[in-house]
Amino acid sequence: MRTTAIVYWLLPAKPERDLFCDVVRILRKEFRAANFEPHLTLFVSTKKAASPNRFLQKIRAKPIRLKIRGVALSEKFTKTLFVRFKSSPELRKLANELSRAAKSRAKVPRDPHVSLLYQKIPRETKKELARVIKLPFCTARFDSIAAVRMTLPVRTRADVEKWKIIAKKRLCR
Numbered sequence: 001m002r003t004t005a006i007v008y009w010l011l012p013a014k015p016e017r018d019l020f021c022d023v024v025r026i027l028r029k030e031f032r033a034a035n036f037e038p039h040l041t042l043f044v045s046t047k048k049a050a051s052p053n054r055f056l057q058k059i060r061a062k063p064i065r066l067k068i069r070g071v072a073l074s075e076k077f078t079k080t081l082f083v084r085f086k087s088s089p090e091l092r093k094l095a096n097e098l099s100r101a102a103k104s105r106a107k108v109p110r111d112p113h114v115s116l117l118y119q120k121i122p123r124e125t126k127k128e129l130a131r132v133i134k135l136p137f138c139t140a141r142f143d144s145i146a147a148v149r150m151t152l153p154v155r156t157r158a159d160v161e162k163w164k165i166i167a168k169k170r171l172c173r
Helices: 016-031 052-058 089-101 123-132 157-161
Strands: 003-012 040-045 064-073 081-085 113-117 139-152 164-170
Touching (some): 003 016, 016 113, 040 089, 052 139, 064 123, 081 123
Antiparallel strands (some): 003 040, 003 139, 064 081, 064 139, 081 113, 139 164
């Protein structure tokens, strides 16, 4: 069953964002995969609600820095290849604050990550990519939140390419 949702993302700051975008672009070209904005999913809301823009305006959070745990892979389309992060009290607080503002019972991200590729590829290829991708930093800073309209579940490149950012907010220092 398909359902429309508003998904709230935490977006990386420069220069991390630039690097993640470059990796996504290279992998997208190599594997004929979907193009997407690198992001860390905070929570998903399937409730009919008022403007996500209003929800974002209620948020009073600062940029967040998260420690990188490594590059990982899975069989799940939306986690084909990804950078895994260690959670933090600031991340949990932000996710809780945002879900309260949206009047949604959202779960705090259990496995915070930024995907690098959405594509069905052989497991051995994913393993090799995870082994060779080395990031030049050990933490990443996130400085914006976006509300994105999409249809769930996400199973194909076409699904990803229909995503639409409908609101954005920069986190203040």
